[in-house]
Amino acid sequence: KAGVTQTPRYLIKTRGQQVTLSCSPISGHRSVSWYQQTPGQGLQFLFEYFSETQRNKGNFPGRFSGRQFSNSRSEMNVSTLELGDSALYLCASSPGHSGGNQPQHFGDGTRLSIL
Amino acid sequence: TQLLEQSPQFLSIQEGENLTVYCNSSSVFSSLQWYRQEPGEGPVLLVTVVTGGEVKKLKRLTFQFGDARKDSSLHITAAQPGDTGLYLCAGARNRDDKIIFGKGTRLHILP
Numbered sequence: 426k427a428g429v430t431q432t433p434r435y436l437i438k439t440r441g442q443q444v445t446l447s448c449s450p451i452s453g454h455r456s457v458s459w460y461q462q463t464p465g466q467g468l469q470f471l472f473e474y475f476s477e478t479q480r481n482k483g484n485f486p487g488r489f490s491g492r493q494f495s496n497s498r499s500e501m502n503v504s505t506l507e508l509g510d511s512a513l514y515l516c517a518s519s520p521g522h523s524g525g526n527q528p529q530h531f532g533d534g535t536r537l538s539i540l
Numbered sequence: 541t542q543l544l545e546q547s548p549q550f551l552s553i554q555e556g557e558n559l560t561v562y563c564n565s566s567s568v569f570s571s572l573q574w575y576r577q578e579p580g581e582g583p584v585l586l587v588t589v590v591t592g593g594e595v596k597k598l599k600r601l602t603f604q605f606g607d608a609r610k611d612s613s614l615h616i617t618a619a620q621p622g623d624t625g626l627y628l629c630a631g632a633r634n635r636d637d638k639i640i641f642g643k644g645t646r647l648h649i650l651p
Contacts, residue, residue, distance in 0.1 A: 429582070458639070467643035468583075468628065481638040515582050528573065529630075529639065531582030 427452065429518050429532035437538045443504040446535045450497050450518030456480075457499040458529065459491060462513040471514075474499055475521075503537075511539045543567060544629055544642035552648040556618055561645040563629030564611045572612045572631040574603055577644075583628055619649045 430449040438444050450457050458481075459471040470483040474493035491501040497518075503510055513536050517529035545564045553559055563572065571590045575583035587596050589605035589612060596603045600623075602615040616623055630641045 460641070468630075468641035470638045470640065473638060481636075483638065517582070528585045528588060529583075531575075531584070533580065533582045 429516055429530050431514075431516050431532035431535050433535060434533065435536045435538075437540060438506050439540050440506055440508060442506050443502065444506060444537065445500050445502045446514055446516075446537075448499045448501075448516030448518075448532060450499070450516075451530055454518035454520050454530070455497055456519045456521060456527070457493055457497065458517045458519075459499070459501050460515045460517065461485075462515055462534070463511075468515070471501065506539050508539050510537065512537060543640050544631065546627075546629055546642035546645050548645060549643070550646050550648075552650060553619060554650050555620060558615070558617050559619055559647070560613055560615045561627055561647070562611065562613050563642055565631075566610065567633055568609050569631035570609075570634055572605060572609075572629055573639075574612070574614055575628040575630060577626040577628060578624075583626075616647075619647075621649045621651050623647060624649050 432447045456475045458473040460468045462468045471485055472479055472491050473481040477493045488504045493499045513534045515531055515534045517531045519527040519529050547562050571588055573588045574586045577583040587603045592607045592609045594605045600617045604613045626644045626646050628641055628644045630639050632639050
């Protein structure tokens with residue numbers, strides 16, 4: 426069974442640009458969550474999508490947005506990039522809504538570097 | 541304020557030694573999960589604990605959920621170099637809540 430696939434693996438952008446990251450969940454999984462991981466803050470929750478609807482949102486500015494398609498694939502977009510957006514962006518999928526006991530299956534992330 | 545506090549932040553020990561890492565909170569969690577993350581990869585789920593006082597074993601790893609469901613520990617017996625990695629605890633306070641992660645314990649086992 427294929428795991429969670431994130432593309433691209435690495436990305437270099439400059440300040441002010443925008444970026445779109447993609448996540449393909451495990452087949453049959455309907456929930457996709459996005460996280461930002463940095464050495465100082467650890468893993469921070471961005472948002473969760475379930476059946477194309479945003480179910481939960483973390484404390485990030487409106488420059489961070491996402492969406493989910495009918496095939497459960499998800500994208501996240503960051504506009505007006507800032508130096509502090511440099512991080513590893515992780516996507517995780519689970520069969521149902523990710524609250525409670527649902528195990529999360531992570532992809533290997535997209536490493537975003539802002540110059 | 542970090543909702544899930546993990547300690548220690550870093551731990552470096554010799555192969556064969558035992559160790560315990562902790563995950564603490566002032567809040568009650570409906571469940572806690574432990575993940576291990578290796579460089580260049582995403583976290584991989586090790587275990588989920590649900591019931592207060594629950595103990596789960598995974599080979600040389602023993603996970604315990606506190607009676608009050610506010611804390612958890614991971615004990616590794618006879619650590620091996622393959623145990624090296626970042627250990628993360630995560631939990632949701634209720635069924636509809638987002639999952640929160642601690643900052644992790646970075647473990648290094650010296651051969």
